[in-house]
Amino acid sequence: MSSIGRASALLGAGTIVSRLTGFLRTIVLVAAIGSTSAAGNAFAIANQLPNNIYAIISTGILTAVIVPQIVRSAAHPDGGNAFVSKLLTLGTIVLLGATALALLFAPQLIGLYGARFSAEQRTLGTAFAYWCLPQIFFYGVYSLFGETLNARKVFGPFTWAPIVNNIVSIAGFGVFMLVFGAQPTTWTPTMVAVLGGTATLGIAVQAGILMLFWRRAGLHIRPDFHWRGVGLRDIGRLAGWTFLMVLAGQLAGIVQTRVLPPEGSPGAFATANAWLLFMLPYSIIVLSIGTPYFTRLSEHAAADRDDAVRSDIGQSIRTLGVFIVIATAALAVAAVPASRIFTGSAAQAVQAAPVLWCYLVGLIPLAVLFVIQRTFYAYHDTRTPFFFTLLQCTLVVGTALVAAAVLPDALLAAGVALGQSVSSLVQVIVATWLLHRRLGGIGTAVWIGALARFAAAAIPAAVVGWLAYVLLGGATGWMTRGQLFGALGAAVIGIVCLIVYVGMLALLRAPELAPAMGIARRLIRR
Numbered sequence: 001m002s003s004i005g006r007a008s009a010l011l012g013a014g015t016i017v018s019r020l021t022g023f024l025r026t027i028v029l030v031a032a033i034g035s036t037s038a039a040g041n042a043f044a045i046a047n048q049l050p051n052n053i054y055a056i057i058s059t060g061i062l063t064a065v066i067v068p069q070i071v072r073s074a075a076h077p078d079g080g081n082a083f084v085s086k087l088l089t090l091g092t093i094v095l096l097g098a099t100a101l102a103l104l105f106a107p108q109l110i111g112l113y114g115a116r117f118s119a120e121q122r123t124l125g126t127a128f129a130y131w132c133l134p135q136i137f138f139y140g141v142y143s144l145f146g147e148t149l150n151a152r153k154v155f156g157p158f159t160w161a162p163i164v165n166n167i168v169s170i171a172g173f174g175v176f177m178l179v180f181g182a183q184p185t186t187w188t189p190t191m192v193a194v195l196g197g198t199a200t201l202g203i204a205v206q207a208g209i210l211m212l213f214w215r216r217a218g219l220h221i222r223p224d225f226h227w228r229g230v231g232l233r234d235i236g237r238l239a240g241w242t243f244l245m246v247l248a249g250q251l252a253g254i255v256q257t258r259v260l261p262p263e264g265s266p267g268a269f270a271t272a273n274a275w276l277l278f279m280l281p282y283s284i285i286v287l288s289i290g291t292p293y294f295t296r297l298s299e300h301a302a303a304d305r306d307d308a309v310r311s312d313i314g315q316s317i318r319t320l321g322v323f324i325v326i327a328t329a330a331l332a333v334a335a336v337p338a339s340r341i342f343t344g345s346a347a348q349a350v351q352a353a354p355v356l357w358c359y360l361v362g363l364i365p366l367a368v369l370f371v372i373q374r375t376f377y378a379y380h381d382t383r384t385p386f387f388f389t390l391l392q393c394t395l396v397v398g399t400a401l402v403a404a405a406v407l408p409d410a411l412l413a414a415g416v417a418l419g420q421s422v423s424s425l426v427q428v429i430v431a432t433w434l435l436h437r438r439l440g441g442i443g444t445a446v447w448i449g450a451l452a453r454f455a456a457a458a459i460p461a462a463v464v465g466w467l468a469y470v471l472l473g474g475a476t477g478w479m480t481r482g483q484l485f486g487a488l489g490a491a492v493i494g495i496v497c498l499i500v501y502v503g504m505l506a507l508l509r510a511p512e513l514a515p516a517m518g519i520a521r522r523l524i525r526r
Contacts, residue, residue, distance in 0.1 A: 015159055015283050015284045015287065015288050016284055017160070017163055018159065018160070018162045018163050018166065018283075019280050019283060019284065021162075021163050021166035021167060021170070022162070022166050022276070023276075023280075023341060023342075023487070024166070024170055025166045025169045025170050025173070026273060026276060026341075026342055027341060027342065027483050028169075028170050028173040028174055028177075029169075029173050030273070030342050030343070030344065030483075031177065031182055031183075032173050032176050032177050032182055032183065032195070033183055033195070034183045034344060035269055035270055035273065035342060035343050035344055035348060035352075037183065037263060037269075038117075038118070038120075038121045038124075038262060038263045039121075039124060039183075039184075039187065040269040041114075041117075041121070041260075041262055041263060041267045041268045041269050042110075042114070042117070042121050042122075042124045042125035042128060043125075043128050043195065043196075043269075044268045044269035044272050045110065045113045045114055045125055045257065045268050046110065046125050046126075046128035046129040046131075046132045046196070047128065047132045047135075047196075047199050048113075048268075048272065049102070049109055049110075049113070049129055049132060049133060050102075050132055050133055050134075050135035050136045050139055050203075051135075051139065052250050052253065053098065053102050053109075053133075053136050054098075054135075054136050054139045054140055054143075055246050055249070055250060084148055085222055085223070087144075087148075088144055088145070088148070089223050091140065091144045092140075092141065092144075094140075095136065095137045095140035095141065095144075096137060098136055098137075098140075099133065099134055099136045099137040102133045102136055103130065103133050103134070106126055106129040106130055106133060107122075107126045107129075109129060110122055110125040110126045110129055112254060112258075113254060113257045113258065113268075114257075114258075114262070115258035115259075116258070116259075116260070116261065116262045117262050118262070121262060121263075124187055124192070127187075127189070127192045127196075128192060128195070128196045129196075130196070131192065131193060131195075131196025131197050131199070131200060132196050132199055132200055134200050135199070135200050135203045138200070138203040138204045138206070138207045139203055139207075141207040142158075142161065142203070142206055142207035142210060145207070145210040145211070145214070146158030146161070146210055149210065149213065149214075157209065157210050157212075157213040158210070159288070161206045161207075161209040161210055162206055164202075164205050164206055164209055165202035165203055165205060165206035166202070168198070168201055168202040168205050169198055169199060169202040171198075172194065172195075172197075172198025172199075172201065172202070173195070173198060175194065175198075176191070176194050176195055176198070179194070180194070240382075241382035241383045241385070241386040242382045242385075242386070244386055245382070245385060245386040245389045245390070248386075248389060248390050248393040249389065249393055251393065251397075252393040252394075252396040252397050252400075255396070255397045255400050255401070256396065256400045256416050256420070259400055259401070259403070259404035259412065259416065260412060260413055260416065261409040261412060261413075265351070265409040265410045265412065265413070266351055266352050266355055266410075266412075266413040266414075267413065270342075270343070270348075270351075270352050270355065270413060271355060271413045271416070271417070273339075273342035273343075273352070274339065274352060274355040274356045274359055274413075274417065275359060276342070277331065277338050277339070277341075277342075277356055278331075278356060278359040278360060278363065280331075281323075281324060281327035281328070281331060281363065282324075282363065282366060282367065285320060285323040285324050285327060285367070286320055286324065286366070286367045286370050287370075289316070289319055289320055289323070289519070296312060297309055297312045297313075297316075297374065297375060297378050298377075298378040300312060300378075301375075301378035301379050302378075306439060309375065309378070309439065310439060310441070310442055310443060313371055313372075313375055313435075313442050313443065313447075314442070314443040314446055314447050316371050317367075317368055317371050317447040317450075317451075318446075318447050318450045318512050319512065319515065319516065319519070320367045320368075320370070320371070321364070321367070321368075321447070321450055321451045321454050321512075322450075322454055322505070322510070322512045322513070322516040323516065324363060324364055324367045325364060325451065325454035325455055325457075325458050326454070326457075326458050326461060326497060326498060326501040327363070328360055328363045328364055328458070329458040329459070329461055329462040329465070329497060329501075330461070330462070330465060330493060330494040330497035330498065331356070331360060331363075331490075331494075332356075332357060332360050332462065333462050333465040333466050333469055333493050333497060334465070334469065334489065334490040334493040334494060335353040335354075335356045335357055335360075336349050336350060336353045336469075336474075336475050336479070336480065337349070337469075337479035337480060337485070337486040337487075337489035337490045337493070338353075338356065338486065338487075338490040339352040339353045339355075339356055339486070340479065340480045340482070340483060340485070340486030340489075341483050341486045341487050341490070342483075346475060346476070346480035346481070349475070349480055349486065350475050350480075351410065354411065354414035355413045355414045355417050356417075357414070358414045358415070358417035358418035358420075358421060359417045359420065359421060360421075361418060361421035361422070361425070362420060362421030362422075362423075362424040362425060364451065365421075365424050365425045365427075365428040366424055366428075368428050368432070369424065369427060369428040369431060372428065372431045372432055372435050373385050373431060375435055375439075375442075376431075376435065376438075379438075381438075384434055384438075385431070388427055388430045388431045388434065389427065391426065391427060391430060392423045392424060392426065392427035393423075395419070395422070395423035395426060395427075396419060396420055396423045398419075399415075399416070399418070399419025399420075399422065399423060400415075400416050400419055402415075402419070403415030403416050403418075403419060432444060450510075450512060453505075453508060453510055454505070454510070454512075456504070456508065457501050457504035457505045457508060457510070458497075458501055458504075460500060460504055461496075461497040461498070461500035461501040461504060462497060464496060464497065464500045465493045465494075465496050465497035465500070468492070468493055468496045469489075469493055472489065472492070
């Protein structure tokens with residue numbers, strides 16, 4: 001457990017710094033182009049395209065297939081050198097081809113996502129896309145090398161590299177405002193190049209940083225085009241289901257994006273910022289703690305140690321839960337000041353807060369899903385996750401269309417977010433039931449009881465946090481005077497909630513409190 005704790009602390013510390021610099025990056029970007037402007041939404045979609053396309057071709061495959069395969073390749077006589085060399089060579093070629101195709105169809109991609117864009121907004125989005133789409137290649141290289149390092153238990157670089165990306169972006173966006181001013185109403189090719197080029201340069205530097213740490217993996221790679229006999233057929237069979245799964249998710253995302261308002265009310269950019277806030281606790285807690293567990297769980301599954309896998313499932317969910325429950329409660333209470341970080345006024349923060357609330361409904365289910373879904377992956381089962389994800393995507397599309405039909409633009413983004421959360425809740429229930437059947441029990445009653453115990457401690461913590469928010473002025477007080485005040489107010493509320501939560505867990509004599517405090521101490525030392 002100590003090795004997982006140390007790895008979690010390292011990942012958590014890196015993620016905190018990464019997210020904080022990422023917040024600053026987004027604050028500067030909002031200042032440069034606005035949070036609900038036509039240009040802001042055009043750039044948000046263009047800059048999101050590389051993530052979406054990369055997710056289709058690679059993200060699901062890496063998480064579901066590559067990490068377990070690299071773990072197994074360590075047992076090869078050469079320590080996995082040949083396998084990883086072939087894998088990285090093939091991956092690089094696929095990424096280059098995908099990037100070229102995306103650039104070729106940039107106007108069509110913007111038209112696909114920006115259904116409600118004006119002709120001028122669509123033209124601007126296409127111009128941004130030509131500068132942003134090369135990120136596909138650099139995102140891919142970063143993930144290929146980063147996941148390989150993770151599989152070899154070198155966890156730090158993959159988490160810390162995005163900090164450099166954020167620094168590059170902050171500098172570039174700052175230069176943009178110095179040269180062209182804040183929130184311009186007319187755009188020139190030079191302005192587009194500076195903004196879009198800065199975003200892509202940051203990702204390129206982020207990928208290049210990982211090369212400095214490659215020796216720690218103990219691998220000696222070289223270009224290798226001899227792919228026969230490396231097991232690519234098995235990888236392809238497994239990856240086929242994850243490809244379809246991620247494709248379904250992206251198609252559902254297209255529907256969500258197409259119904260959002262183009263400007264004025266919370267749209268694509270405001271929704272992305274709410275998602276960034278939502279992902280802060282998920283990234284710090286779930287990814288930093290869950291990633292080392294996934295590596296160990298994959299090792300136990302490869303050795304057919306089902307009892308150890310069951311123990312890993314329960315232990316990881318309880319460990320994640322003790323943190324994620326209070327994070328959900330605290331962020332819900334602090335939604336308005338937190339939203340003020342990425343908006344231009346207190347009124348916009350009040351408009352954006354419901355979007356965050358609706359996303360937060362799905363935070364705890366998403367944390368549980370992280371463990372359940374990756375357990376299927378550890379057993380090289382990507383077919384089952386496809387089907388329960390397909391169910392979730394179907395619900396996402398249905399709820400987005402219903403929201404578009406019945407809600408005004410001011411509430412549309414919140415309705416779409418709520419549909420996403422409800423769909424995730426249904427998904428995790430079905431996924432848990434299927435894994436329970438497969439393994440003959442996964443101790444569900446035990447970890448659900450633990451989550452209930454955490455919720456019982458979080459409710460009074462949220463009440464005290466809400467009282468602090470109201471007494472300090474609420475939505476019309478100092479917490480919404482500016483971005484810095486919003487961040488400070490959210491931090492104050494979070495600390496109040498956390499203190500009460502820890503006290504309640506101590507009163508309830510929760511057995512998870514002591515190991516959680518140990519992880520927290522390691523994180524602070526890091």
